[in-house]
Amino acid sequence: MQHIYYKGTDETKPTLLLLHGTGGNEESLIGLAKEIDETANILSVRGNVLEHGMPRFFRRLAEGVFDIEDLIFRTKELHEFLQTSAQQYGFDRQRIVAIGYSNGANIAASLLFHYDDALAGAILHHPMVPRRGIELPQLSSTPVFIGAGSNDPMCKAQESEDLETLLSSAGATVTTKWFNFGHQLTMPEVQAAKEWYNSIYA
Numbered sequence: 001m002q003h004i005y006y007k008g009t010d011e012t013k014p015t016l017l018l019l020h021g022t023g024g025n026e027e028s029l030i031g032l033a034k035e036i037d038e039t040a041n042i043l044s045v046r047g048n049v050l051e052h053g054m055p056r057f058f059r060r061l062a063e064g065v066f067d068i069e070d071l072i073f074r075t076k077e078l079h080e081f082l083q084t085s086a087q088q089y090g091f092d093r094q095r096i097v098a099i100g101y102s103n104g105a106n107i108a109a110s111l112l113f114h115y116d117d118a119l120a121g122a123i124l125h126h127p128m129v130p131r132r133g134i135e136l137p138q139l140s141s142t143p144v145f146i147g148a149g150s151n152d153p154m155c156k157a158q159e160s161e162d163l164e165t166l167l168s169s170a171g172a173t174v175t176t177k178w179f180n181f182g183h184q185l186t187m188p189e190v191q192a193a194k195e196w197y198n199s200i201y202a
Contacts, residue, residue, distance in 0.1 A: 001081045002026060002046040005089050010039035013201060014095040014120055017082070018044035019104025023054035032185075033099060036123070036194045037201070041091050045081070047103070048074065057107035063154065064128065066106075071130060075110040079118055097121040097201070099193075101185055102154070106130050109163060112139060112172070121200065123193045125185050126152060128159040129166065136170035145196045146176040147189040154183045 004026045008015075016037065018029040026044040033042050047057035049070070058074040059067040086093035098119050100108035105127035111118035113130050116137035125147040144167055148160035157178075164174045177192045 001048060001078070003081075003085070004030070004042070004044045005085070006030075006042040007089070008037075008039050008041040013037060013040040014097040015041040015043055015086075015091045017096050017098040017108075017119070018042060019057065019098060019100035019108050020044075020047070020055070021102030021104055022051065022056050024101070024104070025055055029099060029101065029104075032101075032190060035190055036099065036197050041089075043082075043085055043089070043091075043096075045078070047107075048077065056103050058103075058110075066130065068131060071107075071110055072114070075107060075114050075130075078107060079111060079115055082118070095120050097123070097197075099123045099125075100127070101125040102127075102183070109167075112136070112142065112144070112167065112170075116140075123147070123197065124163075125189065125193070126155045126160075126183055127163055128155050129163045136166060139167065139170040139172040142167075142172045143196075143200050144172050144174045145193050146174060147185070147193060148176055148178050149182055149184075150178045150180050152183045 016033045020028040026046040047055040049056045059070040098108035105124040110130035121143040123145045
């Protein structure tokens, strides 16, 4: 997978896995990651799927309707990529915290839904429920931050509420913060994610 890796200056910090939204790339969230923790390793990945020329992490059949078969395949692909990247760059595979926005948040949530060892934590900006009707792995206190839009036209409030319920039921420790800025990612939301991150990893 096309990606960028920056080695951090503090080895006690987790590696930040950056997962962009539709039409973004591996450069899109670097500034966001540095705002949250400028001392951590950064692994920023570009999605392998193109939709009208725009990179995504998995296909969809329509807005809000995921191609589940492709979602499962791409989640496995990303999971395996994290394994090889940890070996290649020498970071701790068990200490990856994902930061995802929109489509990137959905693939990060999918990692949590399909693997009990994929992520040590996650910051999910405007995510949806990746799959319904499956049993989640045991997420034993995995910390998850959800940044949600109370008036988000692309990701209904119910999606964020359902995601919180499903992750919590699997044992994750979920913090959800609501913002009134539609689907966009704003500084108040980034600041809330940073405060959450510092409460756990600072």
